[in-house]
Amino acid sequence: MKTSPLLFLVLNFCLAALARAETLIATSTPPPSAVPLIESVAIDGGAYRFTVETTDAPDLTDWSHRELIPALQKWYPLIVKMLPSEGYAAPKTFSINFVNSYKGVAATGGNRIECNPAWYRGQLKGEAIGSLVHELVHVVQQYGHARQPGATHAPGWLVEGIPDYIRWYLYEPQAHGCEISPKNAATARYDAAYRVSANFLNFVITKYDKELIRELNTALREGRYDPELWKTRTNHTVEELAEEWKKALEVGGPPPPQ
Ligand SMILES: [Zn+2]
Known part of the structure; x- marks a missing residue:
């Protein structure tokens, strides 16, 4: 059957629309994983341990495994060595959680780090790992616990x-x-x-x-x-x-x- 010029035009329009739709899907936020995505990692043979959760951002799982985790395995013990003090032991465990509910860049409370997947998605070749090295320093710092009379506040x-x-x-x-x-x-x-x-x-x-x-x-x-x-x-x-x-x-x- 010979395709009429009109049908040909409509068909081309639909194909173009489909291509646009695929582009949109590729750049939009993927749905959270149906199963929890948590990688558990040991540092220095288990001297320290951490988890990375990407359940909300399954598209970051592969990057986390290949690039983020090796960098943090190397840098956490280095930071611990840089910031010692008498009688102090840095946290043995910490967690990194990519959660869609967090709208800043990243924040650390105690030994839990929360990260905004949308920001990280745009920074995988830029600031992503460096920003988490910054957060690891907060995990090691643990300022504000001194309770002795006259203890000063950390500026x-x-x-x-x-x-x-x-x-x-x-x-x-x-x-x-x-x-x-x-x-x-x-x-x-x-x-x-x-x-x-x-x-x-x-x-x-x-x-x-x-x-x-x-x-x-x-x-x-x-x-x-x-x-x-x-x-x-x-x-x-x-x-x-x-x-x-x-x-x-x-x-x-x-x-x-x-
Ligand atoms: Zn900070």
């Missing part, structure tokens, strides 16, 4: 600056994720948290004190952080260090590592 800029220092300067230095351009130097604040504070910490570590992160972490965890610590460690107040840091940023960043 938020350090609680968030330390994870971003470890993430951007140690885990993925090639990404240059914390750079501050000379034109932004004047408005940079050392206590702005996250990447800006990480840049400040890197400046002080590079120029004055290779043990700064360990010392800060111990003081913060034990409830005895005091701004005097900067003076004790570097002979400069944190404000003096911040001025020096900003001057270095204005001429192109911190000194090269020694």
Whole structure:
């Protein structure tokens, strides 16, 4: 039977519509798995264990298995070693849960990390693993438990600056994720948290004190952080260090590592 021009047009239109529909299906959120998808992982022969749950986001299961899990198996014990303190044992177990109900990027409460699958889906080749290295630092930090009389509160800029220092300067230095351009130097604040504070910490570590992160972490965890610590460690107040840091940023960043 000879196809009429009209039928041919309609057929082509339908095929084009079908192709569009397939594209839409491929980029939309897949339905949650009917069975729980939880991978249980051992680190260092079982010294630590964690689970990754992708029941809500089955499309992330393969990436988690191939890329995320090996990176975290390597980095959790490294972070534990970087942040020791006397009598302290980092959590032996933790969990990473991709849940559609969580609408931020990722958050850690105790040893449970919640992640937003929609954000991770768009960052598999970008920030996905680095953001979880940041969350692992929160699992190890466990600040805020010191109960002795006079225990000090851990300032938020350090609680968030330390994870971003470890993430951007140690885990993925090639990404240059914390750079501050000379034109932004004047408005940079050392206590702005996250990447800006990480840049400040890197400046002080590079120029004055290779043990700064360990010392800060111990003081913060034990409830005895005091701004005097900067003076004790570097002979400069944190404000003096911040001025020096900003001057270095204005001429192109911190000194090269020694
Ligand atoms: Zn954080």
